[in-house]
Amino acid sequence: MQKPFNRLQARMLKALTETLFHETPMAISPSQVVDNLQEHFSNIDGDKPKEIGLALYGLFLILGGPFFFLASPKMRQSLIRRRLQNTRVDLFQDIARTKGVILAGYYGHWEHGDEETNFDNPIYQRLKYQLPGQRDRSAPGELPIKREPRRDLKAEVFVGHDAIPETVDVIVIGSGAGGAVAAASVADEGHEVLILEAGYNYPSSRITHEEARMTARLFKDGALQTTKDRDVIVFQGRVVGGSTVINNGICLRMKHAGLVHPQAEDVYQTWANLGAPISETELTTSYEAVEGALEVSEISAISGRNNGPHLIDGWNKYAAQSTDPMDKQAISAWFQKNYGPKTPDSECVYCGYCNTGCPYGRKKAMPESFLTHATSTDRDKPARILDGAEATEIIWKTSSDGTRVAEAVDITLRDGRKRRIAARKGVVVAAGAMASSNLLINSGIENSGDGISLNIACPVVALMPEGQDMNVWNEDQMATYVDRGDYLIESHFQPPMSMATLVPGWFDEHFRRMLNFNRLVSAGVLFPADRLGKMEDGKLKLKVGEPELALLRRALATMTKVHFLNGAIEVYPALLKGQTLRKGMSDAEIDTFYEEAIIEPDDVVLSSSHPHGGNAINADPNKGVVDLDQRVHGTTNVYVTDASVMPSCIRVNAQLTTMAMSHRAMAGKKRFG
Incomplete structure (x- = not known):
């Protein structure tokens, strides 16, 4: 294994580990943390390891160069507090986030071997955390932990890199929510379909x-x-x-009585006003078709027994004392998800690892549903999947009337080899909002990559009283939600490594918070950043502004009050400085805290799993990239079927709507003759 970090970078990682964990009883050594990080980053493709290495050089300079190595750990802590934890310099704030890398190297420690080998993992023992295979599921109503790999894609559906066809009928770029649904629809019409995927295949049998x-x-x-x-x-x-492989399977429609706030923005009307009049009736038909195929249903209460009710009970107490009609009409509910059917070999076993793939084969993600359907050998022309292959450009010819016709797609394989695959009938672009935009930009499509929206999440972790172990790691990562109309709150929890990067705090304070792992509860606010982004030089340029920050402050203050109302004694919002809020604070004090603590986006940890837009639907080619049928303007045979076609932020989880939009565009439409 070639180590991604050189001697100076590795020495910096070790010094940072010694400093962050100074005067704490570490379960593994700083040297082991560095070894973990060397191995971890060797598994990441692309330029990210190099980028982290450059950040380490930046840290080296910011913290005093060679002096940092010579200083005592206590002096190093003083430097970090002054120059990273409490800084207001944007560059320093960005580099301060490198702390999360160290935490991942410590809390992500894995003893080489299988799950059983890690029953005695020293990190897990210190946290009193149990891996799924250790958990007692003997009580009535509990579901046993058992692998069911029968729904995994079979090896024969994949194309080897030395057996790539020169020509196919239709090329589908992307195998996620939009691409898989489109591929199934096109294959149903009898076309020969090749699905391109930049990543590799990881069936449940390979997921750990x-x-x-x-x-x-x-x-x-x-x-x-x-x-x-x-x-x-x-x-x-x-x-x-x-x-769909690494999400929580949440399936929410843009508009749904009883599941979406009645006073929330009517996204259909917003789209119509923008020039994209999508029929609610038509999309509802597609929603229903997708939900039926995925066997979407409300999750069981036992799967989110502690963290889920904590949010709902706390919200009900908050809403009961509120005079705001938006609070009074808010929807609080259990999530609808694509696990099913509810049988012993298919129902979710709530292991808490959704975000790193389902090793039990329970979630009906795209490999277990639409990709299986598309590649079924029961059809004359089963679709095939070429993984480890990134589409880089669509090759055109021009018809007599000046319209572009896609005739091939250029791809780059993981080993660097380049190939060109001809498309007899057409191309479907569904690589995700950002990758699809980059592909269309590289292919000469004007206006692509503009108007990208995010649903941005921000976590709020809380500590329950001593003796009140919640053990929320022994349940579904995301169980319940509150739709407040202008923002959502979602219960969530993560396994140790991921949770360590969400729990704020520095030095021994962070360590103490993690030692209370069994007493932590958590939820996150979700708020819209509507059409603020654009692709620039291959990356998403998006600036969160004051209107969004004002909404975030209000949402975080509300979530803090909800935690306290349901018994929390401390609250840890995801702020760079790692401040603590304690039970007994008045509502006004909580509001004031957030007004003063969040001045700019760098003050808070923000994330998103829902980029959409960039290739918006619009009847006017000067205002959008695709027409009302989701065909790229000025082309005859290229369609976009992923979240990038959404003209504005849809506010809720985008998975189901992406699938429904793809189904609407492709199912039974005979787009390719």
């Missing part, structure tokens, strides 16, 4: 609970992708099945 490795292999940039200014982390899957 080794957080660091799964994060490195299943996410774009190892889950460290950010906006261009590094203010927002953007999580996206890079695996066969796309982000």
